[in-house]
Amino acid sequence: MDAFYASVELLRYPQLKGKAVVIGGGRRRVDEAIRNLPEGGTLADIPVEDFPLLKDYTGRGVITTATYPARQFGVGSAMGLMKAAKLCPQAIILPVDFDEYRRYSRAFKKIILEVAPLMEDRGVDEVYIDFTDVPGGQREGGRSLARLLQKAIFDATGLTCSIGVAPNKLIAKMASEFNKPNGISIVYEDDLEKLIWPLPCRKVNGIGPKADEKLKRFGIETVGQLAARDRDWLIANFGKATGAWMHEVSWGRDDRPVVTESEPVSMSRETTFDRDLHAVRDRAELGAIFTRLCEQLAADLQRKGYVGKTIGIKLRYDDFRIATRDQTIDRFTDDAKTIRQIGGLCLKRVPLERPLRLLGVRVGTLAKAGSPEALAPAATGTHRAAAEPVATTASLF
DNA sequence: TCTGGGGTCCTAGGACCC
């Protein structure tokens, strides 16, 4: 989906169309502008001048999405709001409304599923679709079906998307970025040299900043330069799995199937504080935040029907270093008190000298609530007492 | 200019078991 969060916001604030808008923050609301609305007015009636501007924003946070006009100024996803304010002070800032984005996410996925049942969910704004056996999926190399999907999605939601069609997920993902927004791009197997090899390695889904940096140190900038290296050389320098994988992707090879169903592995809640907090000085506040996170997480688990038995915490210190601790208990739970109690033990095992900027809680090793595994864990798994030493360590502190 | 929240997967060492 093109600039998904921002595009959804533009549906309810059409007066902002064509303007530089960023989505982020979340603490400062447009509530005041809404309160000032005359009787009977709608969101679309809020004057453009009444929206909060990036330059007036104070507080932590990053941009999740920027409209294309905002991107002209170099503003983009994951950028800190303070930096974005320097680049584009006159941009309008809107708070994140994840519930709304989820509604539109469900809507566009439903449209796709009606046409092409083999769809893999890749998050709120992205999917893979297997065109192979969809009627008409092979016409014009897939272009005709891609057009049909774009139209159906637009008619139902008013949102545009960009589609890449290719022999596999790896290339399709890259192709989807060739023609944004509202574009279609077809990449055939024979196009590898011409269309894929000139791309920077970073464009490969799975090569992030670290791997890219290392590749650059070897003088490898493009996918083509990666393909030119020996498979054995890549394995020697990047490890068996990563090296072999890099070799495969550089030659456009990817045999991963489109996976239509999957079970969650973990669920978590975390929050960045308005200001850094000290474990001692702000103990009460931290305790209250932690309890709330545990309650939210328990509610998430219960609503979705999952229980888990690995409970963990996450801290981010003021210097941005991260520490995690977890403990596996001998039964599955979705109970806030249990999560809070085990999480509390985890917190006792982590250094708390530095100021904290984030606290999170996580439940992993999930099972469906009421499933045989969740009900009788000792009967199905090997009977072990491996969690004991950890509990002992915790009690020593 | 300090940098969100919710995820997945991988690695690696140690415990423990057969």
Next chain:
DNA sequence: TCTGGGGTCCTAGGACCC
């Protein structure tokens, strides 16, 4: 006399993605 081999689970950290 140093000390098999394989497997799973647990834990901590890190890369990466949307």
